[in-house]
Amino acid sequence: MKQSGILMIIGSALLLGLFVFPLWNIQLEAPQYPDPLGMDIYIGGIQGEEEFDIQNIDGVNHYIGMKKIPTPSEMWEFNIFPIVIGIMAALGILLGILGYLKKINVNWFLGWFILMLVLGILGMIDFNTWLINYGTNLDPKAILKLTDAQGNPLSYKPPLFGSQKILNFTAHSYPRGGAYFMLLGMLCVLISWWTAKRVKN
Numbered sequence: 001m002k003q004s005g006i007l008m009i010i011g012s013a014l015l016l017g018l019f020v021f022p023l024w025n026i027q028l029e030a031p032q033y034p035d036p037l038g039m040d041i042y043i044g045g046i047q048g049e050e051e052f053d054i055q056n057i058d059g060v061n062h063y064i065g066m067k068k069i070p071t072p073s074e075m076w077e078f079n080i081f082p083i084v085i086g087i088m089a090a091l092g093i094l095l096g097i098l099g100y101l102k103k104i105n106v107n108w109f110l111g112w113f114i115l116m117l118v119l120g121i122l123g124m125i126d127f128n129t130w131l132i133n134y135g136t137n138l139d140p141k142a143i144l145k146l147t148d149a150q151g152n153p154l155s156y157k158p159p160l161f162g163s164q165k166i167l168n169f170t171a172h173s174y175p176r177g178g179a180y181f182m183l184l185g186m187l188c189v190l191i192s193w194w195t196a197k198r199v200k201n
Contacts, residue, residue, distance in 0.1 A: 004196035005100030008109050011188030012092025017181025018043050018085050024127070024179065025049075026158050027172040028057065040176060041127075043081040045072040060169075065142025066156060067134060077126060088116055092189065099196070109193035116186055128160045 022040035029036045038049030048054040058068045072078035098104045135157025158171040
């Protein structure tokens with residue numbers, strides 16, 4: 001149980017990587033931009049990969065009626081997510097200490113993992129909902145109004161995961177360092193529960 005407790009502590013602490021590294025990244029490639037435009041999505045806000053990337057993305061989006069990239073004050077998620085991650089990291093570390101001291105049942109580790117998994121799924125659903133709204137809720141007064149063959153307005157939603165052609169741009173959407181820290185941490189927690197359960201049985 002002591003080794004499992006230590007692994008639980010390490011796994012929970014790895015969540016703190018989300019405060020340092022971006023969770024996700026979206027890049028836009030186009031012939032007129034030799035260097036792709038990119039934005040890193042952190043749990044507390046969005047930053048451009050390069051100094052003027054956000055400004056350039058907003059400029060391109062303006063022509064087709066897309067909203068500007070939101071600031072932390074414009075999205076409740078950027079205020080709530082850091083609190084949730086901080087609480088989950090602290091709770092996991094506390095459970096690891098209590099497990100190390102043999103004060104709790106190992107199933108508390110599994111409970112933490114399931115809760116973190118549910119929160120992660122809800123976060124991805126919320127992110128995808130934002131992408132849908134961002135790419136489809138367009139300004140009707142936009143300079144360019146492009147439609148499909150049936151006359152319906154085009155959607156400019158970037159993919160949740162993977163690459164997709166959007167007009168003359170190719171959008172790439174993939175996890176970054178923060179996501180890998182989180183997944184590694186959750187894996188450590190799952191292993192800590194499994195090993196402790198195995199020893200107990």
